Amino acid sequence: MNKISQMIIVVLCSLFVFNCKKDEVTSPLISERTFTWSGFTWVVKNSEEITVGPGPNYFSNSTDNVWIDNAGELHLKVTKRNGKYYCAEVYTTESVAYGTYTFYLSSSVDNLDKNVVVGLFTWNNKNCxxxxxSEIDIEFAKWGNGADPNVLQYSVQPTNGGGATDRYSRFPMHLNGDYSVHFFNWTSSIVSWSSYHGHTNPPPQSNLIAAWSFGSxxxxxxxxxxxxxxIVIPAPENDTKLDxxxxxxxANAPxxxxxxxxxxxxxxxxxLTGQFTENFDDGDFTNNPAWTSNVTSSGCPLGTISVTNGELRTYQTNGSGCGNGAFIYIDVDILLSASTKIQFDVKxxxxxVSGGAGVQNDExxxxxxxxxxxxxxxxVIIRYAYNYRGGASWTRTNYIVxxxxxxxxNVWKRNxxxxxxxxxxxxxxxxxxxxGGQGWNYEGYFDNISIVN
Structure with missing residues (x-):
């Protein structure tokens, strides 16, 4: 993770900017130690009597520097032994990539010593x-300036010692206690960060500390x-780790x-996995065995759903006073980023029914x-609903209309x-x-449905 030069002493500090991972030549790790925690297997960095980046510092895999307590929380500690300070670092054996990262901290990282850095980031040692x-960073540091209130830093590398000023942002942080939660969402087109007081997730907006995004x-x-x-936004490639x-x-002492x-x-x-696209150009939707028809009637005439000229048509006739729904559905497993969107054409x-609300359902x-x-x-179900005769919706638990x-x-709303x-x-x-669609008598069309990151 790159140190950001202090704005008030740019000329001096720009000489001492380091990556939060490895900006100096790093020796092979000694006596590798691993442990499992939070769904990953972690390696504890160990350089023993050789200084390595970042810093450069001594890193130890001693249980005095890295351990899991009885409550299942991870402790990282800088210790002093025989006149030397030993730092702590862990990284996953599993690879990570685009997706959503969440870090729950139980320490007041807003009051760190001016020479201490905490880093939460991704790193690929093979694709510089x-x-x-492939470095995306959250850092907590004062970078040697004890009076600096901007202890929280988001960055997408490379920042080149703070010279690429558009690639990072720093924020003041004054925690309400020891707990905080920090997010970043990494996609090919945008990286977004946010930080909140407490461990509540989803966090209330009133707990917001800072938020920032960096786009393509x-x-x-x-x-x-x-x-x-x-590069603009780094791609993960293979072997990117969480660190x-x-x-x-x-290497300045506390x-x-x-x-x-x-x-x-x-x-x-x-x-972040998968995208979804359906344009119905393969004829009837039943040609895709993943789609399932879901027509409800409650004793009413059945609605119909079909594909005509590459467009999905949903309709009902002879149903006045007795409503139903005609839908198709498909099971998916699409993980979301902050920028994932759905897009479609609808008519x-x-x-x-005027007003949009029937006796038991939306029209x-x-x-x-x-x-x-x-x-x-x-x-939770998000419903995107279209009519031309007004509309109202029944209040339901776990629905967002x-x-x-x-x-x-009868006019297409495109894209x-x-x-x-x-x-x-x-x-x-x-x-x-x-x-699909629903109501008494109704007719609607869809085309070019996609979910993209």
């Missing part, structure tokens, strides 16, 4: 040339350390002479339902787009996509 080590509109940058290919460390900036300990409650990683053609001739699982395990009741009748987490910030993945 192609992707600048920035200029490509080369990592000077290895003259890498210019946690506690170290001393430029200014108060005290050992330092940081406690991490747990980390979560949800990989509400007919509805014989919308064109509906898409996304079944979502949240970070706390709840299932995004309604467009005043569309133009409708919605970022899914705008309406459900703690959504983790989509498990079902359901498309």
């Amino acid at each position: 040339q192609t992707n600048a080590n 509109n920035h200029s490509p940058t080369s990592k000077t350390e290895c003259s890498s290919n210019p 946690l460390n506690l170290w001393l900036d430029r 200014s108060n002479g005290q050992e330092i300990e940081v406690i991490i409650h747990r980390v979560d990683y949800y990989p 509400p053609t007919f509805s014989d 919308y001739p064109a509906v898409i339902n996304l079944w979502l699982v949240t970070s706390i395990g709840d299932t 995004i309604a467009f009741p005043n569309c133009q009748q 409708e787009q919605f970022i899914i987490r705008d309406y459900l910030p703690n959504a983790v993945k989509i498990v079902k996509v359901q498309v």
Whole structure:
């Protein structure tokens, strides 16, 4: 992780900027020690009597420096032995990639000694040339300036010693107690970060400490350390690891002479997988065996759902006073990022109910339902509903209705787009996509449905 030069002393500090992982030549690790925690197997970095980056520092795999307590929390500690300070670092044996990363901290990292750095980041030791080590960072540090309130730092590498000022951002942080939770979402087109007081997830907006994002509109940058290919957002490639460390900036001893300990409650990683596309050009939807028809009647005439001219049509006739729903659905497993969106074309053609709410259900001739699982395990349905005769929705538990009741009748609305987490910030993945319509007599069309990251 790159040290950001202090703005008030840029000329001096820019000479001492280091990567939070390895900016100096690193020796092979000695006496490898591993342990399992938070769903991963971790390697404890160990350099013994050789200084290595970042810092450069001595790193120890002693249980005095890295251990799991009885409550299952990870402790990283900088210790002093025989006149030397030994730092702590762990990294996963498993590879990570695009996805959502969550770090629950149980230490007041807002009050660190000015020479101490805490790093939560991704790192690939094999791809500096192609992707600048695939490094996405959250750091807590004062970088030698004890008066600096901006202890929280987000960055996407390379920042080249703070020279690429658009690639990082720093924020003040004053915690309400010891607990905090920190997120980043890494995709090919955007990286977004946020930090909150407490361990509540999803966190209330009132607990927000800071948030920032970095998109693909920035200029490509080369990592000077290895003259890498210019990149905007690094790709993970193979062998990218999740890394946690506690170290001393430029190997300077803690200014108060005290050992330092940081406690991490747990980390979560949800990989970003899969996209979804359906344009119905293969004829009837039944040609795709993954789709399942779901027509409900409750004793009413059945609705119909079919494909005509490469468009999905859902309709019902002879159903006045007796409503139903005609849908198809497909089970999926699509993990979400902050930028994952659904897009589609939709055309509400007919509805014989004005106002949009029937006796027991919504009256919308064109509906898409996304079944979502949240970070706390709840299932929530987001409904995108279209009509031209007004609309109302019944209040239901675990439903979020995004309604467009005043569309133009029988006119396509092309390329409708919605970022899914705008309406459900703690959504983790989509498990079902359901498309159709419902009401008394109705008719609606869909085409070109996709879910993209």
